[in-house]
Amino acid sequence: MEIVILITFGLLSLSMILIFIRLLMGPTLPDRVVALELLATVIVAITGTYAIFTDRSSFIDVAIVVALTAFLAAIGFARFLERGGPRDD
Amino acid sequence: MMKPGTIILYTAARFLVPLQLLFSVFLLLRGHNEPGGGFIAGLVAAGAFTLYLFTFGAAVTRDLMRVDPRNLIGIGLFIGMLSVFPAVLQGQPFLTAQWWPIMLPGGTEIKLSTPLIFDIGVYLTVVGATMTMVIALTEAEER
Amino acid sequence: MIGFMWNLLLAVTWVVLTGDVGGINLLFGLFIGYLVLGVMQRQIPSLRGYTRRLPRLIKFIGFFVKELVVANLTVAFDIITPVWHMKPGVIAIPLEAKTELEITMVANLISLTPGTLSLDVSDDRRVLFIHAMFLDNEQELRDSLKDLERRVLEILR
Amino acid sequence: MIETLINWIIAGFMLASGIFTLLAAIGILRLPDLMTRMHASTKAGALGVALMMIAAMLHFNDLVVMAKAMAVILFILMTAPIAAHAIGRAGYFVGVPIWVNTVKDELFNRYDSDTHRLRSGLETEEELKGMRASNKDKPRIRVTTKK
Amino acid sequence: MQLAVLVIYLAALLTPWLFVQHQHRTAYMMALVPAALTIWFATHIPLIAGGEILIHEYQWIPGLDISFTMVLDGLSLMFALLICGIGTFIALYAGAYLKGNPAQNRFLVILLAFMGSMLGLVLADNLITLFVFWELTSITSYMLIGFNHQSAEARKAALQGLIVTVAGGLALLAGLVMLAAMAGSYSIQEILGTSEALTEHPLFVGMLICLLLGAFTKSAQFPFHFWLPNAMAAPTPVSAYLHSATMVKAGIYLLARLQPELGESGLWTILLSSFGAMTMLTGAFMAVRSTDLKKLLAYSTIMALGTLTLLLGIGTETAMIAFAAYLLAHSLYKGALFMLAGIVDHEAGSRDVTALGGLRKNLPLTATLVAVAALSLAGIPPLFGFVAKELLLEAMLGDAFHSFIYVFVMVASIFVVTVASVIALRPFFGAFKAPKEQSKIHEPPVAMLVGPVVLVLLSLVAGIIPGTIGQWVTLPASNAVAGNVVEGYLALWHGLNLPLLLSGISIALGLILYKVWDAFRQRLTVLDPIINRGPERGYFWFMDAIVWVAEWQTRWLQNGSMRNYLRTIVLVFVGLTGYTLLTRYQLHWNWDINLYFHELVTVSILVAAAIAACITHSRLGSVAAMGAVGFSVALIFILFSAPDLGITQILVETLTVILLVLVLFRLPSFSNISTTRERIRDAVVALLVGTLIMCLIMITIDVQLFEPISAYQIENSYTLAQGRNIVNVILVDFRALDTLGEIFVLALAAMGVYAMIKFNPDTAPGSNHYAGTLILAEKKLAEKDIIHSLEEIHQKMLEDQNIIAAGAMNNRNAKDDDDDDDESEDANTSSYDNDRPQDDSANSANDENEKEGKPS
Amino acid sequence: MEPIMAIAVGLMYAAAIYMMLRRSIVKLVIGLMLLSNAANLLIFTSAGMTRGAPPLIPEGAIVPDGIVADPLPQALILTAIVIAFGVLAFAVVLIHRAYNILRTDNLDQMKDTDT
Amino acid sequence: MSFEVALPILIPLLTGALCVMFWRYNAIQRALSLAGSIALLGTSIWLMVSVYNQGHVVMHMGNWEAPFGITLVADMLSAIMVVLTGMMAVAIAIFSLSSASPSHERFGYYPLMQLLLAGVAGSFLTGDIFNLYVWFEVMLVASFALLILGGERAQMEGAVKYVTLNLLSSAIFLSAIGLLYGLVGTLNMADIAVKLGQAENPGLVDVIAVMFLIAFGIKAAAFPLFFWLPASYHTGPVAVSALFAGLLTKVGVYALFRVFTLIFNQNVDFTHEILLWMAGLTMLTGVLGAAAQFEFRRILSFHIVSQIGYMILGLALFTPLALIGGVFYIMHHIIVKTNLFLISGITHRLLGTYDLKKLGGIYKSKPFLSVLFLIPALSLAGIPPLSGFFAKFIIIRAGIEANAYVITGIALLVGLLTLYSMIKIWAEVFWKKLPKGIDDTALTEGRTSASTVVLYIPVVLLAICTLFIGLNGQPIYEFAEYSAAQLLNPAGYIEAVLGGSQ
């Protein structure tokens, strides 16, 4: 079981790295925002894995909050774009 | 406010905001025992109102909140302060937690306590403070 | 909605009556309430069709999960293969959904289905613009989306 | 026995979750433009989380945890498309470049970048007239997409 | 005696009220106070002359050994009599002199305050109390010199006097503290009473120099004499009182007071003699080349002060007798002369002797008085000045060293005779010469004449009966200065001896010099360049240096560049902490690394995101990277058992990003203007901080000295605080006070933000002015420094991406005007100028210019 | 883990200081944000890091089972996060206002009150 | 139960909270602010009396015994500081009745002021190092908000620097707390003192001591960390400047006194040597900075820096007399400096500027104001018999008795330069003729308006305090002596806080 968990962690970590590369690369602001959004999603997944790993269900609570609120940043950025803020990407 | 016509966001906000608010109250009430508490709950609620703000604009959000967020700050701080003093009646130092178990009909016991009052104060202050800032900024921009 | 409220009310009554506040008991109360409502629904107009929606919902979830997995695999295949097979584009889908809730549900579910992404709804709410990854066979895609919409509306109406 | 089986199932869900998430990550890195990247992120990401939460449900085998995990799934499924919608829309309208091999753009000719209105194409003449009247000469930049 | 001082201060406080009703007559009423005190002190003469010492004890701050005890002995009595006696006449004089001047009441207040301070100074037994009064005389003197405060010249002179005397005063304070530390007491009586030999003490030299600096500056000894002539900017009563009779003698008083204790030391003798002689000579020389009556008198005062110091330096019993006599003589004739000079000035309209002449017809009494006083100044019998001068010359005839100085004394004596002749003869004899018409010049009111008359008479009487005066007044003072009963007496006639001969020679030579005075002065102009380079230049150099250093320091340190401030502080932090770490701690740590891949990835992303936030050229890219930083931090919290922290971090991060996005809407994009060198320099500074912090953490994780107190909280969280989330229990119960403060922080921040956004000085005009906010003039930036408007930046960006064709903006601008309120539709344009919030209207004018100036 | 964190936190401090030394006020604020994050992590690290043992008392128990992470630094960091949030929100709006009023984002042009 | 130790914090907090609640009603806020300030002064005096009788007054907040919860402790130093806070609160509250404009009031002037006081009082009374951080932040954010109130250009520029450099200080402070906790696992200062006393790594303790030194040095505006102060203090509303000038930097000084007498007293020859250098350079650079200025409040601001040097010098010399001097200096300086700023406010009211070159003629028209200026100004310059002289005298005496001649010499020189600055103000603002073209209607009009009279009340009261300390220094000296004795004997503090539990 532990090995599976570690593999999962590995996969998720790899995902984080790739997402992060996109975050850095851009090239446009929406690209970065999408990457950030996905990063939050991966964190939810990692939190879930971690809850299983440590057998502590309280970490699921963290996942709930992330799932419920992390997208706000994306909405904020979208709003910024739509209001026509200067994009220097 | 978003561009008019984004009914997807409108509807989503109308659904999500009550959900988030409900969840924030949940986080508030059980914070003493599980992850959560007044601050986290307050931020979640503030997030909810911010979503509403982004979707419908400042005026509508003010209407939704009913209380001016600046008043909310004052009320929150005041409630927070209220939890400081009851201990004095017992001759204990300030901030000593007071617990008042209340028996509900049916045998359930609800514990009202100064830490809970304090947490509620924290909650309201956080909501008030965050929304004061965000709404003010948005209004400055909307004008 | 009213149906669900009734169901919940019955469940809570059940909980109070039995005096056991556990989660299992609540679920059981919901179940019993559901059964009771199944009996009562013919008599009360506002409850009509309530119990029928549950099987539909379950069926829909099954359908949706299948779609989700299958389509995901399609996208996944394209992502991991070096050459792009996709033919992306933005298409307009006429909407049958009328209310805000319906439109939003449809749009969101379309977004969740791989290969399609709701971009916007026209100002008069008659057309949904979606970005699709695979426009090889446009008509087939339109049909499947209409099918999805139909299923959603079935649950909601 | 059953426990082992459940453990295998959990393991399967977890691995699947990891793989789907990784796919989303590869997708977001590899795919050529914003729209297609959002395809990858929204679905695969949501699916990854959902699978993981199912694994957690099975693992903890506890009603409260199940409810929480369900809530996570629900929230992710609700918020992901909304965020995608908002970003996608905004990205499209501010003219984020679109992949050269895009075959079709039905939105482009429906979108009046002068009036900033999105027509369905099904309006009657009267409606169109009314629209124009209400929005005459709004100054806007015409955004042309780079192909 | 405390009461005596207090009464004067009370009188000063009452003056403004009395003045409302009695105007200049208040001065006459006030003169009664010192007059009464003079009488009161005079009643003590027999007692003191009998060798008694009167001590009135009074506590002040016993913890600091400061007492208000006052002592009356021969020295202080003589001073007290002078202060109160001359003070009486000065008050009368001032009443008439400043009649009609609306500021007369203020003058009287300060004058009386000065009088009280001076009296306190000479009576105080405690070193610190003495110093208190010492400084008070400096301050009151400042106020008096600057009485004509609207003249820049007066202000400058006042400042000079103040700076010099206070600077000396501070040295004096140090000296007094050292003296007290050495002698073990702050009481002068006790210090004088101890048998301890202070000269052996290692601090002795330092102390002595400090004390002398104080005394020399106050008493205008060379090279600090320059302030005194400038102080003549003060009204004449002030010059007469402070700068001849009393205040300048404070330094002399102090030296005399300490003479019994310190006079033994060879250093004392050498320093006092040489500086005294130098001062004497300088004063005499400068006097002889002056033409202004008050300057003449001022320089001759310097000469007298030098003489007194010289006498103290000589330190023999004869010198002590001479000291007291000379001091009394000088006070009497100099006070009179100053008042008379004031009369001349007041009546004839000038103080320049070369501009005056033949006044004796209009001012016969004045002329007579001046003549008599000048005789005393010149040391001509039978005036008291002669007695004092004889004693002085006699005292000089001690040893070889003093014989050398004798030459100085002779030169000074000759010059003084010349000066006295100039004062007595020039304005009054010869052809009439004055700025005013002859008919308008007449004798002054009685009040102004009372003082000179009495003082001149006293000079005369004392000269005639020097023995009596000596017995009752000066010899007790000499006893006090010597510290024992001196053998000697005062007499007009000491027989034919060397002093008398020398006296005669000096008078003769002085008169000859008077004959050729004008030519002599002409010759002396050759020396002007040297004189101009005198010590006063040092003062100006010092003052300029302060301002120069101050400005240099401000340019260098407080130069307005926040980045410099930051860099300095950071470097100090690194330097000091790093130095401590390296020198006082043996660095050692173990690289016991135990971690999972996902943890490593998380940390790496954290660091990479932080670095990316730094190096990205895009603002929003930076913000997005900050988002990644926040999420990584949250993940670290989650992975290391802090779910509450994880949640909070994510929420806060989200809201922060939202705030940033809301705000960045308005801010310009990054411009890349740092040079590579700057960047490298800053990077090095930053890395130093990073390394330091890393070392610090490495050390603390390796060293855990004690069990954390949280063990108690973990144990009792549920049992005592009824909560299972220990972190929350700590927040709302164990450490609720922290949380209470924290919500107030949040509330305060929100209030601040609200005020910043909504409060706008333009919508509430005048409100800031009312509140006293510093309002700078609107700043005009150089054209090249103006950050171009956001729309330009935006357009440029769009152009770079070939999204819009260049020039599209112009069309837009043309149509901008009839934009209605539906701004929110603005999706892909930034019509910045139009939908800017109202509170920016402060700058709208600016923008208009900017827009107009832009080619379209 | 802690040594790696030490390096990471050190680098974050470096990044923060570097950003604060830039001319742009936006970068300044970003530097401040990095700094507050870094300080929180410093507390977290130097108090010792524990895996998988959140300081929660399970239902039914009166003390946590086994060793749990030190809750006190967590409470401190939570407080610090909130305070930093307030302060940084203020700072963010401050630079916004400062820019609006001064028309520059360049720190080197804000020297009027000093000279 | 010793409520008096918590009330000076809770009263302004409550007043502040109520003011926020009634933010729409200026009159209520005004009344609340005045009442709260008077109550603060009252309780602080109560506290002082208790401390005088009991030595230390302690309250374990939340009834958690000493190292586990947060303990509030008052020794004489704290009590003195709190009383001064109360005095300043009343003075500023009265001054504000006339000086605060309705728009400032509407935007939180009073609650910000009250919460600033709460932060200050909290810093003085807490016995917990992290709680000290929290109160610092309360104070800091309140001061941020007060500083920008008005939204002028100068305020924004000043605030950017003030905020940034203070946040840097907070970050260093917080880092030091984190490291300290990692080292000893406790936050209660008495407990820290006990445990560091047993620590085997004195070098490490020094490192952390230096970090605290720098963090507090920034707050206290010591050399070379003071830049934020002269850049910002003169930009805000004048009553705010006055309060800042009196109290804020003293909190940093207080923290230095507290930490370097209670906690870091093992390696005095190292830590206090650094303090000594810091003190000397602070005095010198501050006073030289002022010499170059021609703006009323900026001169005063630079002098704050310079005088901070004297206070730190008292700590650095670390003899009983020196500590007495430091405490005495703090007492004197708070009163005097606040008063000078208030007077600058009155002159601003009269002539509408702070620029010395544009001011003038006040001595002629307003002799009473001139006297009111001279009292604190000369006191600041250390002219006897005003409070500043005794403060300076004690320090100089301590310096000489400790054979620290160079630093004493600097202290004396700085005294001279301080006088120079004060005289510069006097000559330019009061003596000089009013320059042409300056509107002098407010200056020359015969009767003083009621609102201006209100401005005079606190100035007169503070001047009386200055005179009182000068003319009757013994009781004040005894307070300082009492507190110095306590500071030099940390065992008493530790015993009072930890009781039998150590």
Ligand code: NA
């Ligand atoms: Na908290």
Ligand code: NA
């Ligand atoms: Na440790």
